[in-house]
Amino acid sequence: MAMSVIAAAVVAGLAPTPAPWVEHAYSRQWYLVWQNVVTPVSSLSGFSLLDPAAVIGVLGIGAGWWRGLRRAGATWRERTAAVARLTLHTAAVAAALYLVFLAMWGLNYRREPLTAKLDYDAARISSASLASLAGESVDRLNALHAPAHGAGPWPAFEDLPERLGPAFDRVQRRLGAGRPAAAGRPKATLLTAYFRRAGIDGMLSPFSLEVLVNGTVLPFERPFLVAHEWSHLAGYANESEASFVGVLICLAGGAQSRYSAWLYLSSQLVRHLPADARDRVWSGLADGPRADLRALAARRRQAVPVVRRSANRVFEPRRSRNRQLRTGGGSAARHRRNPRVARAGRSDRRARRRRAASVATTRDVAVI
Numbered sequence: 001m002a003m004s005v006i007a008a009a010v011v012a013g014l015a016p017t018p019a020p021w022v023e024h025a026y027s028r029q030w031y032l033v034w035q036n037v038v039t040p041v042s043s044l045s046g047f048s049l050l051d052p053a054a055v056i057g058v059l060g061i062g063a064g065w066w067r068g069l070r071r072a073g074a075t076w077r078e079r080t081a082a083v084a085r086l087t088l089h090t091a092a093v094a095a096a097l098y099l100v101f102l103a104m105w106g107l108n109y110r111r112e113p114l115t116a117k118l119d120y121d122a123a124r125i126s127s128a129s130l131a132s133l134a135g136e137s138v139d140r141l142n143a144l145h146a147p148a149h150g151a152g153p154w155p156a157f158e159d160l161p162e163r164l165g166p167a168f169d170r171v172q173r174r175l176g177a178g179r180p181a182a183a184g185r186p187k188a189t190l191l192t193a194y195f196r197r198a199g200i201d202g203m204l205s206p207f208s209l210e211v212l213v214n215g216t217v218l219p220f221e222r223p224f225l226v227a228h229e230w231s232h233l234a235g236y237a238n239e240s241e242a243s244f245v246g247v248l249i250c251l252a253g254g255a256q257s258r259y260s261a262w263l264y265l266s267s268q269l270v271r272h273l274p275a276d277a278r279d280r281v282w283s284g285l286a287d288g289p290r291a292d293l294r295a296l297a298a299r300r301r302q303a304v305p306v307v308r309r310s311a312n313r314v315f316e317p318r319r320s321r322n323r324q325l326r327t328g329g330g331s332a333a334r335h336r337r338n339p340r341v342a343r344a345g346r347s348d349r350r351a352r353r354r355r356a357a358s359v360a361t362t363r364d365v366a367v368i
């Protein structure tokens, strides 16, 4: 039995699955049918269902090993046989979990990429267009800072389904979903302490299809964080695609969510610019959004490097394997001139560089 479960997981992991079939039969049909059942049900509880399930699972495996080793005979041969048997059973449990993961959500990794479904042309991505969009992100942040901060308190996580849910629905329909995914209730988790140290802001539980968030993120980060996790919930498993759809969701919402999206986008765009272009773009940033980016960088510095590196080792291979949206080469980018940049050009260049460098430390602020 254990061997057949492991064999089934190996076959499921290695068997080729045509992307068009996954797209149309799984991601657009079956998955969304049960997502519309599972997420509303798991959203009924105010706490993460993954937490007790994980605790029970770990305790169960520990108890199984303890009992199995106690019952093993005293000889070296008997104890070795018991360890081999327990290892096989543990591997079978892991294989069964992998099969459930694939069925519940994981097959979305094998769907067609968004680049094949949208009007995407890699030739349009150039250093010039990158610099132009980075400059626009700074302009948008400057324009949105006052309306976003003046629109009342930033939404709490539990307010976001009501505030941002309609935009989530609209964006999914615009992307061709006939049956949009249900927005999940963002939940705190026992993993928050780990998330904070590992620099993780949120995750989707693929078994209960619920959104888990790091409760220590800053208020203006919440809309984009939840929109990103909802995009996973809608079946966009790829990290780049989830961020792209998350930005679309936020841009379809109010001033606060739009500001949250541009805050994420600006650091993602500017980090790919050459150093001098980066300085020029950041120098156009007004004091308000600059203070927010500094607060973000300070929060990120709370991550513990060794924990973060080990988390990256777990999550990064998947992230890089699935990265499809790439920016152009590293040639010098030209930033479109605007009055703010021109004024900065006349100011003390060293002071400007210092200021820009302090913002540039946020280059990794949005690795979610």
Ligand SMILES: [Zn+2]
Pocket: 228, 229, 232, 239, 242, 368
């Ligand atoms: Zn993600």
